Amino acid sequence: MVFHPHRRHALRPWLRWSLHALLLALVVTGGLWLSIHFLAWPALARPEMEGLPSPWEAPLMKLHGAAMLAMVFLVGRLSGTHVLLGWRLRKRVGDGVALLALIAALALSGYALYYWVPEGWRDALGLAHGAAGVLMALVFVFHRRR
Ligand code: HEM
Ligand code: HEM
Incomplete structure (x- = not known):
């Protein structure tokens, strides 16, 4: 395949759909975890579990x-094609880099949460x-604008 910078740069449909579905899954599971953990949904609490984490937290994190x-x-998968091509076209580089930086920060802080945070x-x-x-998620929505 010729790697021409003016080739149309849209994502393949399966890749676009997978990114959207995964982002939604991350926001929904993360958001539910946060609200259950910090608001301690009374409807989910069992008397014998007083003071323990909700039984919903582990499946949500799985x-x-x-x-x-x-x-x-x-x-x-995106970095050799989409990112490189956008970079060469000098289009949406600011919010694209912000997206990558935030994903890196999420991977590092997520790793810390899982393995060694005091x-x-x-x-x-x-x-x-x-x-x-x-x-x-907000930068993603902005980045994918028409
Ligand atoms: C430096 C990094 C990046 C650059 C320069 C960049 C550049 C671009 C450009 C120029 C467009 C509009 C052109 C088009 O519609 O094909 C676009 C759209 C898009 N980008 Fe990026 N991007 C970067 C990183 C990312 C990352 C990390 C993701 C996902 C996590 C992403 C996901 C998308 C999506 C979903 C669209 C909408 C286009 C479609 O659905 O086909 N981009 N990007
Ligand atoms: C690529 C993006 C992401 C990565 C790599 C990532 C990674 C991780 C990892 C490794 C954990 C630790 C799992 C555990 O403690 O069992 C975690 C927990 C969590 N994530 Fe994410 N995550 C991402 C996106 C998100 C998003 C979009 C949200 C949105 C709200 C979110 C919210 C949370 C929350 C609330 C927790 C639990 C925090 C805690 O244990 O104190 N994450 N994430």
Whole structure:
């Protein structure tokens, strides 16, 4: 295939759809986790579980982790084609780089949340990660404008 910078640069439909579906899954599982964890939904609480994390948190994070792995894989899939081509065309570079930087920050903070964050920092880092996630979704919506 000739790698010509003026070739139309739209994403293949399967890739565009996968990115949207995964982003939605990340925002929904992350957002539900946040609201359950910090608002401690009374409807989900069982008396014998007083003070323990909600039983919904672990399954939500299992889904979140699966979506996050697929998302990181697809971002890799994009980097040699979509990113390079947009870079050469000098189009949407600002918000494209912001998107990549936010995804990198999410991967690093997510890794820290999973493997080594000190207990006292957990809530703050979790909230910061969630805020970066919402911001990333907003930049994504802006970036994909017509
Ligand atoms: C430096 C990095 C990037 C640059 C320069 C860039 C550039 C562009 C440009 C020029 C367009 C509009 C042209 C078109 O419709 O094909 C576009 C659209 C789009 N970009 Fe990027 N991009 C970057 C990173 C990313 C990343 C990391 C993602 C996903 C996580 C992404 C997802 C999209 C989507 C979904 C569209 C809408 C186009 C479609 O649906 O076909 N881009 N990008
Ligand atoms: C590519 C993007 C993302 C990556 C790589 C990522 C990665 C991770 C990882 C590895 C965890 C730790 C899992 C665990 O503790 O069991 C996590 C937790 C979490 N993520 Fe994400 N995530 C991403 C996007 C998002 C988005 C868009 C949101 C939106 C709200 C979000 C919200 C959360 C929340 C609330 C948690 C739980 C925080 C905690 O344990 O204190 N994430 N994420």
